[in-house]
Amino acid sequence: MITFLVRQQHLRLLVVQARDEEHLEEILRETGAVDETISWSRYDGPLMVHLDLPVDLAFGKNSKLRDVDVAAGLPNLVEHVALVGHVRADDPIQRECADALLAALCPNAGSVLTSAYRRAAETSDWGEVSLDAKHLRDALREDLRSDGQIRVDPRRYPPGVERLYLYWCETADHDEDWFIVAPTPAEACRYHVMAEGYADGDAWAEYVALVPADAPDRKTGWPSDALLLACGAVIDRNVTPRVVRFGRRTYAEGMLESVTRSLDDDGFDALGQGRPNGTPSPATS
Secondary structure, eight states, rough: OOOEEEEEGGGGEEEESSSSSSHHHOOOHHHHHGEEEEEEEEEOOOOOOOOOOOOOOEEEETSSSSEEEOOOOOOOHHHHHHHGGGTTOOTTHHHHHHHHHHHHOOHHHHHHHHHHHHHHHTTTEEEEEEEOOOHHHHHHHHHHHHSSSSSOOOSSSOOOOOOOOOEEEETTTTSSSSSESSSSHHHHHHHHHHTTTOOSSSSSEEEEEOOOOTOTTTBBOOOHHHHHHHTTOOOEEEEEEEEEEETTTTOOOOEHHHHHHOOOOHHHHTTOOTTOOOOOOOOTT
16 A cells, blocks of 8 residues: 545645545545645655543542443444544545544454454445444553553452463354454464455454453464353354354354265275264254
């Protein structure tokens, strides 16, 4: 992406990221800014972007940050995806900049927001962007804890223990969708594309839960059933395609893994070696 400085009427200046000048003109047209644009030039120097997330912070009697309340600011927080960087949330190309800024500002909460818009895009129903307020609030709390704005309870997370999170990783084909344990959404995406053979940028990750410091099998990568349970999961089905619930949200494993295991079992079955992966035989399914 190239950064452009766009000069407009009345001494206004825009900073716009685009692939090239043709893409820049497309962005300016779709945001209604092209009519006021006088000129633009490519910018290769340093850049500082200042953003304020519309969130109310609650303080205790000792003036220390006690908690974060996004209930009142939730509508503004949802709209932040559309407003940040002068982009439209219903345009995947223009939304690239907003995704990047949100990832830098609040990676966990940003992953929840952008995933909600991505699900809306898949159904083409932009009037119904569904967000769970508690899920978003929990993700934002973790961002504030990682920044030191909310104190981490040393009884739950001893000093020096890396904070790991459970993320739900998806790709456009949904063939290999599953959970990944990682310190950030970006790290979860990197692990997913490397492990499953995708290209960089093919995967996206959404915050699900904090991994407890004493969770079993606590490490980066695919989680065990024991770790999922420690994070608060309800496992409805533990054979491929696996199905797991967190609260009111249900997650289903990508179907390619299920198909592969079934084909492997078919081969073992034909040799009289049973079905070691535990998939049902075609005769009984």
